Amino acid sequence: MKDLIQIISDEIRAIGTNIPILIVLILGNIGYGFLYNLLYNTNVYKEAPIAIVDMSQSDLSRHFIDYIDATQQVKVVVKTQNFDEAKRMVIEREIVGFLYIPSELKEEIMKGNQAQCVVYGSTLSFLEYLNIYEAVNFASLEVNSELLPEVIESLNLVDILFIANDKAVNIVSEPLYNVSEGYGTYLIPPVMVIIIFQTLMITVAMRCGEENTTRLRDEMTASLGHSAKIVLGKAFTNVMIYSVFSVFFLGLLPLIFNLPHLGDSIDIIIMMIPYLFASVFFCLTLSPFFTDSDMPLFIIVFMSVPLVFLSGISYPLELMPWHWRILHYLIPTAPATLAFVKLDCMGGDLSNIRTEMMILWIQCAVYFVTALIIRHKATKIK
Amino acid sequence: MKNENHYSGFWTVVKRECQILTSRPLYLFTALIFPLFALLFMTTIFGDGMINELPVAIVDEDNSNMSRNITRLCSAVPEIRVTQVLSNTAEARDALLSKDIYGYLIIPDNFESDVKANKNTTLTLCYHYAFLSVGSEVLQGFLNVLRTIVIEPLQQSTDFLGVDNETLESIVSPISISAHPLYNPSLNYTSYLTFPYYWVLFQILILLNIAYSFGNEFNSGNIRDCIAKANGKFITVVLGKMFPYIITFSIIAIFANVMMFDVLDFNLSTNIFSIIVICILFIIATCSISLFIFSIYPNLPIIISFISMFGSLGATFAGVTFPVNAMYPFFEKLSYFFPIRHFVVMTDYLRYESHAFIYYWDHLLILISFNILIILATFILKRKYLKLGIRN
Numbered sequence: 001m002k003d004l005i006q007i008i009s010d011e012i013r014a015i016g017t018n019i020p021i022l023i024v025l026i027l028g029n030i031g032y033g034f035l036y037n038l039l040y041n042t043n044v045y046k047e048a049p050i051a052i053v054d055m056s057q058s059d060l061s062r063h064f065i066d067y068i069d070a071t072q073q074v075k076v077v078v079k080t081q082n083f084d085e086a087k088r089m090v091i092e093r094e095i096v097g098f099l100y101i102p103s104e105l106k107e108e109i110m111k112g113n114q115a116q117c118v119v120y121g122s123t124l125s126f127l128e129y130l131n132i133y134e135a136v137n138f139a140s141l142e143v144n145s146e147l148l149p150e151v152i153e154s155l156n157l158v159d160i161l162f163i164a165n166d167k168a169v170n171i172v173s174e175p176l177y178n179v180s181e182g183y184g185t186y187l188i189p190p191v192m193v194i195i196i197f198q199t200l201m202i203t204v205a206m207r208c209g210e211e212n213t214t215r216l217r218d219e220m221t222a223s224l225g226h227s228a229k230i231v232l233g234k235a236f237t238n239v240m241i242y243s244v245f246s247v248f249f250l251g252l253l254p255l256i257f258n259l260p261h262l263g264d265s266i267d268i269i270i271m272m273i274p275y276l277f278a279s280v281f282f283c284l285t286l287s288p289f290f291t292d293s294d295m296p297l298f299i300i301v302f303m304s305v306p307l308v309f310l311s312g313i314s315y316p317l318e319l320m321p322w323h324w325r326i327l328h329y330l331i332p333t334a335p336a337t338l339a340f341v342k343l344d345c346m347g348g349d350l351s352n353i354r355t356e357m358m359i360l361w362i363q364c365a366v367y368f369v370t371a372l373i374i375r376h377k378a379t380k381i382k
Numbered sequence: 383m384k385n386e387n388h389y390s391g392f393w394t395v396v397k398r399e400c401q402i403l404t405s406r407p408l409y410l411f412t413a414l415i416f417p418l419f420a421l422l423f424m425t426t427i428f429g430d431g432m433i434n435e436l437p438v439a440i441v442d443e444d445n446s447n448m449s450r451n452i453t454r455l456c457s458a459v460p461e462i463r464v465t466q467v468l469s470n471t472a473e474a475r476d477a478l479l480s481k482d483i484y485g486y487l488i489i490p491d492n493f494e495s496d497v498k499a500n501k502n503t504t505l506t507l508c509y510h511y512a513f514l515s516v517g518s519e520v521l522q523g524f525l526n527v528l529r530t531i532v533i534e535p536l537q538q539s540t541d542f543l544g545v546d547n548e549t550l551e552s553i554v555s556p557i558s559i560s561a562h563p564l565y566n567p568s569l570n571y572t573s574y575l576t577f578p579y580y581w582v583l584f585q586i587l588i589l590l591n592i593a594y595s596f597g598n599e600f601n602s603g604n605i606r607d608c609i610a611k612a613n614g615k616f617i618t619v620v621l622g623k624m625f626p627y628i629i630t631f632s633i634i635a636i637f638a639n640v641m642m643f644d645v646l647d648f649n650l651s652t653n654i655f656s657i658i659v660i661c662i663l664f665i666i667a668t669c670s671i672s673l674f675i676f677s678i679y680p681n682l683p684i685i686i687s688f689i690s691m692f693g694s695l696g697a698t699f700a701g702v703t704f705p706v707n708a709m710y711p712f713f714e715k716l717s718y719f720f721p722i723r724h725f726v727v728m729t730d731y732l733r734y735e736s737h738a739f740i741y742y743w744d745h746l747l748i749l750i751s752f753n754i755l756i757i758l759a760t761f762i763l764k765r766k767y768l769k770l771g772i773r774n
Contacts, residue, residue, distance in 0.1 A: 020683030028687060038710070039698050045708040064557065090564065091735055093727075097564070109556040112549055116558050123566040124730050125705050126574060130518060133561060140557045147556050169497065170504040171528050173521060176478070178511035183704050186514040206683075260512070298412050298590050301690040302420075305583055305697050309427050314703075315571060316436065316484075316516055319429045342479055345512045352479040 003226070007233030014207065015237070024202050029245050032195050037257040040184030047075040048131040051086045051098040054079055056105035060143075067139035068099065073131040090120070096128035097121035099136050109147065110154045127183065177260065177346045188259055189345050190313045190337045192249040193275075197307070197333040198300050200242050200276070201283045204234070205296030208287040227376040231368065235280040242276050250344070262347035263340075271339050271353060274360035278332040281367030285374055311337035332367075335359040391613040395622025398611055399595070403626060412591055413627065417634045420583040424576045425646060431572030433519045439466040439486040441474050446494035452505075452531055456487065461523030478510060485509035485520035505531070515571075529555070565649070565734045573649060577642060577733065578702045578726050581661075584631075584638075585668050585722050586693035591627055592672035593689045596763075597682030599623075605767065616764040620756060624669050628662075635661040651736040660728050660746075667721040667752035670759070677759035680766060696722040724749045 015021050052068070054061050069076040077095060080086060086098040100118040102108075108115040119136050121129040178185050250268060254261040290296045309315055310327055311334045317325060328334040339356035342348040350357070403409045440453045457464045466483060468474050474486040488506040490496075496503040507524045511517040566573045599605040605619075612618035639658050643650045650657065672689060679685050699706060699717040706717045717723045724745040731738035739746075 020687065023684055024687055028691070032691065035695075036698075039695075039713055040704065040709075042708055042710060045705060048705075091738070092741055105557075109552075112552055114552045114556060114558045116560055118560050118562050120562045120564055123563045123569060123574065124734075125702060126515070126569070127703070127708075128705060129563055129569075136559055140555075140559050144555050144557055148553065151553050151556055169531065170502065171525075172504055172506045173525075174506060174508045175511035175517060175521075176508050178514070178517075181511060183514065183708075186512060187704075202687075297686055297690050298416070298587070298594075301590065301694060302416055302583060302586055304586075304694050305579060306423055306427075313513060314515060315428055316433065316513070318437075319433065321426055321429055324423075324427055338481070341512055342481075346479055348479040352476070355480075 003229050004233055004236075007229055008237050011207075011234055011237040014210075015203070015241070018206070018210065021203055021206050024199055024206070025241065025245075028199050028202070029195070029248065032199070033192070033249055033253050036191055036195070037184075037188060037253055037259075040188055041257060043180060043182030043184040044072070045127050045131060045183065046072050048073060048096045048128055049077040049094065050074045050132050050135075051078040051080060051089055051095045052076055053081065053083050053086050053098055053100045055081055055103040056101050057081070058106045060106045060109070060147075061101045064101070064139060064143050067142050068135055071135040071138055073135040086120075090122055096125075097132040099132075109151060112151070112154075184257075185260055185345075187313075188257070189254070190311055190341055191308065192253065193337045193340045194304065194307050194311070194333055196242065196246060196249055196276075197279050197336070198304060199245070200238060200279050201300045202296055203241075204238055204280055204283040205287070205290045205300065207234075208284070209290040209296060212287075212290060224372070224376055227379060228372055231281070231284060231371050231375050234284065235277055235368075238280045239273075239276045243272075246272050246276070250340070254344070260345040263344035264349065267343050267350050268340070270350060271336070271343060271357065271360075274357065274364045275332055275336040275339075278336075278360050278363040278367055281364060281371045282332055284371035285367050287371075287374060288378070307331065307333050307337075310334045313337060313341065329359055330363075332360060332363050335363075391611065391615060391618045392622050392625075394611045395608060395619055396625050398608065399623050399626045402595075403630075412587060412594075413630050414634070416587050417584055417631070417638075420580055420587070421634075421638050421641065424580040424583065425572070425642065428571040428575065431570035431574075432568065433515060433571065434460050435463040436461060436484045436516060436520055436523070437465040437482060438462045438520060438523070439468050439474050439477055439483045440464055441468050441471055441486055441488040443469065443491040444489050444493040448494040448497065449489040452487070452489060452527070455527050455531065456524070459523050459526050461519050461526070474508070478508075484513065484516050485524065487524055575702065577648060577729065578700055579697070580638065580642075581664070581725060581729075582697045582700055582702075582722060584634075585664075585696050586690070588627075588631060588665060588668040589672040589675075589689050589693045590686065592624065592669045593676045593686050594682070595623060595627065596673060596676050597680065597686060600680050601682045609767075616767070617757075617760050620673065620760045620763070624673070624756075628666060628669060631665045632662045635665060649733055651734055652732045652738075657729060657732045660725065660732065660749075663746075663749055664721055664725040667749050670752045670755040671719075671721060674755035674759040677762040677766070680763065692720075696720055699723050700726045702726060718748065721749060721752055 015025070050068075052065050054065065065076060065079065068074060078086070078089065083100065086095070089095045090097060098120050100120065102115060102117065105115045105117075117136070117140070119133055121132040123129045175181050250272075251265070253259070286299075289299070310324065310331065312320075312328065317328060320328075335356040339353040339360070342352050342356070346352075403413065438456070440449075440456060442449045442453065453464055453467060456462060462485070466477060468477070468486070471486075471488060474483070474488075477483045478486070486508055488508070490503060490505075493503055493505075505528060507521070507528070509517045509520040509524070563569055599608055608619050608623070609616065612622060636658055639654055639661060642648045643654050643657070675689055675692065676685050679688075698704070699713075699720040700722045701707075701717065706714045706723070727745045728742045728749070731742045735741070
């Protein structure tokens with residue numbers, strides 16, 4: 001026990017006197033945390049510029065356009081009768097898409113036929129496409145319900161006028177767990193968990209790299225018990241430090257930036273314990289690759305985008321090929337991200353994250369053993 | 383004679399850099415294996431690229447013929463697949479939290495009898511929006527089914543009046559919207575994300591490799607030897623050290639483009655040569671900005687952390703998922719300092735529009751302008767080196 005306390009205090013001293021590690025810890029964590037939140041703080045993509053190719057030029061088409069313009073998703077910046085002009089504007093990125101309204105809009109409807117309007121939306125960003133598609137669909141539903149009695153009367157089908165008054169089936173759609181339907185509120189919570197993993201990995205790996213280059217390791221002892229104490233000492237030190245940063249990332253920032261924060265604090269703490277330990281052990285297992293203190297950044301920063309994908313937040317895990325799904329179970333951040341989203345964004349409790357907790361504890365045990373073997377072998381070699 | 387010296391100095395530095403690159407397996411990973419891993423990852427991670435057959439549930443509180451019919455219809459659209467029929471909302475919420483389903487439709491008690499009696503009734507569809515892309519697919523899937531379902535009960539009431547299904551649909555939805563997604567008609571995620579995100583990953587490696595290469599020289603003091611080999615010319619050191627990297631990365635870029643556009647048949651509206659040229663220009667611009675950032679504060683551990691952050695921000699400022707013009711104006715302006723932003727704009731044109739040079743020449747000019755930073759960085763590094771030399 002005395003040894004362990006000594007190792008922890010040595011480790012704290014080593015971290016506290018290493019300027020690059022302190023920079024990553026303090027500036028990196030705080031800077032990253034605030035910057036990412038600010039980048040996505042606008043949250044919802046509003047008023048995407050669109051054009052309308054209005055070949056109808058009728059009061060009905062103008063009414064329809066007014067409805068579209070009133071939605072928060074788009075802003076009608078041009079009304080034209082020139083299809084090619086609208087196409088050119090898309091190419092020049094002045095608009096994200098346009099709606100084509102046919103010339104015989106009103107006539108067709110009054111004859112009892114459907115009038116086809118076409119949405120041409122740019123898919124260079126799927127958000128842009130969704131905006132124009134949703135806005136036009138919403139407006140069409142509103143105009144359609146307004147038109148119903150008029151159409152029935154014009155077709156002389158007054159016998160079925162009741163369907164205009166009796167909406168037999170209403171449809172209500174309810175987006176769950178992201179009430180503002182924002183991009184920031186969707187992306188930032190998982191990204192915070194990934195940043196914790198990344199900067200923790202960088203800190204631990206920089207220490208390993210430093211030890212590898214300056215041969216600071218305790219060369220006197222090669223007993224398995226002592227190696228275990230070193231591994232545990234390093235883990236406890238980093239978990240203690242990152243407990244503070246976890247409160248910053250998962251407790252404070254969601255409050256400052258109005259992110260979803262439905263989880264019970266105790267549940268989140270219980271989830272974070274195996275996550276932080278598994279992350280440290282995982283990093284110590286990889287320590288032979290960290291041949292100097294700068295090398296870890298290559299691997300860890302390079303993995304930032306893949307980690308977002310592997311968490312299954314942006315693309316469903318079950319649609320990925322099996323070999324990438326395996327990676328999801330091997331890296332602690334993937335199940336932890338999912339568990340955190342379930343707890344804090346979806347308001348779940350520990351019973352809902354049983355699978356993720358099991359994976360994290362298994363990772364903890366396995367990576368502790370592998371970290372111990374690696375450490376023990378390294379001291380033996382020396 | 384002077385030119386000859388300059389020429390031989392350049393090749394000596396190049397040879398020296400190649401020796402460094404082959405001296406440790408580490409460089410093999412950072413300059414070759416990782417970029418190829420990124421290519422493998424980004425081309426395969428999305429499977430076939432289509433978000434289809436997402437598991438959903440029906441909360442059938444009615445348990446009638448009509449509700450069973452709705453369940454059957456929901457299974458028939460490609461976006462969703464009914465995996466569970468549940469009796470209450472609590473079970474559905476649990477399934478959602480366990481990630482067994484991504485959404486559910488609530489068919490209320492007495493649904494069929496209410497419809498037949500022409501009473502108002504409501505179908506509620508709930509979709510998982512903490513997973514944005516998945517949620518919007520579930521919503522689309524359900525809405526596609528429900529459009530027909532809404533008409534179905536009306537049809538029973540209007541049948542005897544001789545109003546056929548088609549007329550009824552025209553009456554209920556006189557304005558019909560058809561979608562024409564430009565550039566990516568099937569809304570395929572591989573077509574959408576693979577190319578730009580491969581380059582987001584690659585630029586992180588380019589940035590780090592260059593900063594690391596120069597940082598190591600300054601950190602270890604080997605820069606003196608390098609300058610001696612370059613016949614005292616600092617610009618020769620800079621160009622000679624960058625040259626092997628640019629060649630290696632360019633070869634990888636050619637391979638990646640051939641893989642994506644020739645083998646995997648990604649959409650490309652222009653010839654592959656044009657996109658390779660833009661990729662090489664992007665590689666050089668990224669090398670330049672990495673060198674420039676390093677020259678401002680040539681302390682390896684600190685600056686490499688900053689460059690890591692710069693590289694990671696490239697994923698955001700590329701503007702592929704969240705448009706940069708949707709961010710605060712300051713960040714939109716800031717994105718112009720990231721070569722990846724210009725690269726994505728240009729390659730979007732090359733991938734989807736032929737003869738589009740007129741639309742992206744300004745971005746090309748900015749990308750080329752990044753190379754001025756090489757001269758600036760050389761000047762700054764030389765001054766810092768001389769200062770250090772005088773102090774020593």
